[in-house]
Amino acid sequence: MKESNINRIRNILSGEFTAKSSISIGYEKETDNHKDGDIWEDSNGKKFIKKNGLVRSYSKLSSIRNTTKMPLICPVCGSPMTIWQDHHMWKKFRKCFSCVINEDTQRIINGEQEQYEKNKIKQNSKAWLNDLEIACLEAVESIDSKAFVTEMGDIEDWDAGHLDKNKLKESIKEHISELKEKLDIWKKQ
Numbered sequence: 552m553k554e555s556n557i558n559r560i561r562n563i564l565s566g567e568f569t570a571k572s573s574i575s576i577g578y579e580k581e582t583d584n585h586k587d588g589d590i591w592e593d594s595n596g597k598k599f600i601k602k603n604g605l606v607r608s609y610s611k612l613s614s615i616r617n618t619t620k621m622p623l624i625c626p627v628c629g630s631p632m633t634i635w636q637d638h639h640m641w642k643k644f645r646k647c648f649s650c651v652i653n654e655d656t657q658r659i660i661n662g663e664q665e666q667y668e669k670n671k672i673k674q675n676s677k678a679w680l681n682d683l684e685i686a687c688l689e690a691v692e693s694i695d696s697k698a699f700v701t702e703m704g705d706i707e708d709w710d711a712g713h714l715d716k717n718k719l720k721e722s723i724k725e726h727i728s729e730l731k732e733k734l735d736i737w738k739k740q
């Protein structure tokens with residue numbers, strides 16, 4: 552099973568279904584004499600950086616950093632972001648923990664929280680189910696090894712020997728379409 556698929560399923564199950572499951576950075580063979588840490592531009596205006604002896608495209612690197620790395624200060628309220636809850640909220644809301652709590656509290660005071668949550672779930676649920684279905688089907692298709700080692704170093708056993716892929720895929724499709732029907736009924740309520 553491909554690790555990128557496992558990561559994708561993990562992201563989906565943990566609610567981070569928009570997170571990129573893999574990030575690829577273009578590595579290029581070094582053709583000049585730049586030192587580690589050097590940043591330079593080629594004739595097309597493309598920026599490069601040399602890191603650990605490898606030349607990488609600098610713009611890609613910095614844009615990845617911008618989307619994934621949490622800033623030290625919350626862009627909304629300006630407070631330092633230091634606690635683990637800040638990391639969690641940053642990934643989902645792009646603001647600090649206390650900003651999220653304050654907004655939630657304000658909505659509760661205004662009596663808007665229930666409607667807000669319902670709308671949010673309704674907006675996301677169909678796309679979420681579609682994503683889940685694709686990821687599950689891809690995951691089943693790519694099962695080819697019996698075990699693999701997770702990022703945490705645990706060995707997860709995915710015994711493919713006794714597995715009927717088509718049966719499993721049918722059952723996934725069935726479950727998801729049941730969920731979609733329930734969703735449609737619920738959305739009309």
Ligand SMILES: [Zn+2]
Pocket residue numbers: 625626627628629630646647648649650651
């Ligand atoms: Zn904040």
